[in-house]
Amino acid sequence: MLESVDYVVVGGGSAGCVMANRLSENGKYSVCLLEAGPADRNLWIHIPIGYGKTMFNPRLNWGFYTDPDHNMLDRRIYWPRGKTLGGSSSINGLIYIRGQKEDYDHWEALGNPGWSWEACLPYFRKLENNDLGAGPTHGTEGPLNATSIPKRHELVDALIGAANSLGIPTRKDFNTGDQRGVGYYQLTTRNGRRCSTAVAYLNPARQRPNLRIETEAQAMKILFRGKKATGVQYRQHGKIKTLNVNREVILCSGALQSPQLLQLSGIGNPDHLSPLGIPVVHTLNGVGENLQDHLQFRLIYEVNKPITTNDLLRSWSGRAKMGLQWALLRGGPLAIGINQGALFCNALSESDARPDVQFHFGTLSADMAGGQVHDFSGCTFSVCQLRPESRGYLRIRSTDPFEAPAMQPNYLSTDLDRRTAIAGVRLTRKLADAPPLQSLMKGEVKPGRDVRSDDEILHFCRENGATIFHPSGTAKMGPADDPMAVVDHRLAVRGLQGLRVVDASIMPALVSGNTNVPVVMVAERAAAFVLEDAQAGEHAFGVEVPALAGLKEGSVEHPTVAASLQDD
CATH class of the missing domain: 3.50.50.60 (FAD/NAD(P)-binding domain)
Structure with a gap:
């Protein structure tokens, strides 16, 4: 050298x-x-x-x-x-x-x-x-x-419809400087x-x-x-x-x-x-x-139709189909990744000029990012606070x-961060309960509907929260x-x-x-x-x-x- x-x-x-x-x-x-x-x-x-x-x-x-x-x-x-x-x-x-x-x-x-x-x-x-x-x-x-993701997915389209019903507009382009809205990510x-x-x-x-x-x-x-x-x-x-x-x-x-x-x-x-x-x-x-880092909370839902990536990954024929789609056409789930659905909105205060939470909506479910997929049809709502105060x-x-x-x-070390975490979980449930997404949701697997009070939700966040991989500063x-x-x-x-x-x-x-x-x-x-x-x-x-x-x-x-x- x-x-x-x-x-x-x-x-x-x-x-x-x-x-x-x-x-x-x-x-x-x-x-x-x-x-x-x-x-x-x-x-x-x-x-x-x-x-x-x-x-x-x-x-x-x-x-x-x-x-x-x-x-x-x-x-x-x-x-x-x-x-x-x-x-x-x-x-x-x-x-x-x-x-x-x-x-x-x-x-x-x-x-x-x-x-x-x-x-x-x-x-x-x-x-x-x-x-x-x-x-x-x-x-x-x-x-x-x-x-741009070339093929639409029934679950993501249902998420867009549910968000629209809550007053959140559809957005095709999240990179203009204004991210508020729901749609598909670019990759x-x-x-x-x-x-x-x-x-x-x-x-x-x-x-x-x-x-x-x-x-x-x-x-x-x-x-x-x-x-x-x-x-x-x-x-x-x-x-x-x-x-x-x-x-x-x-x-x-x-x-x-x-x-x-x-x-x-x-x-x-x-x-x-x-x-x-x-x-x-x-x-x-x-x-x-x-x-600083973005702390994510992953809410897992069972889907009542076999339309998730879980279903493809659990069977030999599904894996073979995915492999052929990618090998021959450079298409299918292997060419996209996991998180397709994008959502930026306000969970805590609508008066905030900027969205305060981001959702990564995945058409599969696992206990953690990169983990083994569940043995049921599942999807994941991952919600994180965009501008945490914790240092x-x-x-x-x-x-x-x-x-x-x-x-x-020092995650969740400020009152704002804790309140935003709770609000993010509650907003996730509003989305899951809103049509047309509601008709596809068989049930909330994690944390489960028995977790209701602010204290219970915050405990879930402390017990299950994880990085979404953005350490900075x-x-x-x-x-x-x-x-x-x-x-x-x-x-x-x-x-x-x-x-x-x-x-x-x-x-x-x-x-x-x-x-x-x-x-x-x-x-x-x-x-x-x-x-x-x-x-x-x-x-x-x-x-x-x-x-x-x-x-x-x-x-x-x-x-x-x-x-x-x-x-x-």
Whole structure:
């Protein structure tokens, strides 16, 4: 490996693949992408419904658990995170959602200039190839596909009708900045296959001579000379290696592992680092704080007709039919995933300008996401509060970079969050009892209609609530006078040189929906910042950087799917 590169991107996930592509695009700069997991060769990554197979696969999934949460009856909550090229975009539920316009206007109002909805919209348009067509809010030239679900489902149509009967309008497009309504989600799929950021961004860039991709290379520490980041130490195949950087280290390891790596490198709160014997390189008390997540409550209903995915998965003929539909036509349930029905509305207050809850409506049922389907015809209403007030933290336990950090979400720790949880469950029941959905519901399996009072419903939420996979905020973006801000509005780590964070950890407040597409947008913006700064530096010194070659030797090549996809 070359002794140094211009940019090292730590983490080949949702943001890292974007950064690797954009920073190597003009050929001027040498880029190395470090990914702790393997290449994305597993067949189940590429079949949209296959995330049920990757949910607990330790080869592809970090499989984190939170610390016991007192608010959740001292339960440890399972937090899956992607551990392969594409990161969590290779194992997620494929939901294509941007969030509310007001989410980004709020980011700017918190002291982050240039992060309003109008400022972010060009990057949302740039990243997407949306089958709804080009327009003021959509693009068709981007790498990431936004695909509408091609075939309607009787259960989802019944959900739409039930929501309409409660005054919730039908919405075809949830990505205009106003999400209120009910309809079908768009998905990050392309021709019936998952369109992760590894597929969308990394595959087109793999043959560039100035891009090197190192898999199974887990970062251990950021190296500094004074206040300047100078490289990364990592472990690969049992060997400790060092990669020097000429320009910047860019952390794209996600809301859990970017702050972990900062703390391991001496960036954080001295009160947390010094007892572990870690020399403090720079004090930033916000590292690992401000942890936010969407907490979902899954209500299970038995359906009185054999029209669910449960029915297909339980029989040999059903599984064969699904397999043939996907193999021959790239269609059927395998090409869609699990959650088709989308609903954004107000459970607590209709006067709120923004929806306060989101539903993922699934045409199958299981006790948990990725779990074994039930032996009856079933469907799942998953409801989550969109903008929780509860805040947690993430802190390393030791100097061992391979030990998972302590993660404390503090779910349901505020009165608003508890009231919204109860209201979300009650709204679910109103939907299930409303026509035409009512005629398809045989009965409520979980929690069961004997759970009635607010206290009983809240206990159900504490006992059964789980992440919907959106941890965020642990290296938040904020102004210089915010003592908890970790990065500035250009995502540079405050007080340091040559170091940025680009992933969900920079979100000062959680967006009103799924986080994958917002993270891709953040990475598109960050890449523009990096290239602008590089160009400004070159102009200042009057130099022109030549295209670099020779990096490709020894890099990971993407195998052809037919020859190399395997079940790890």
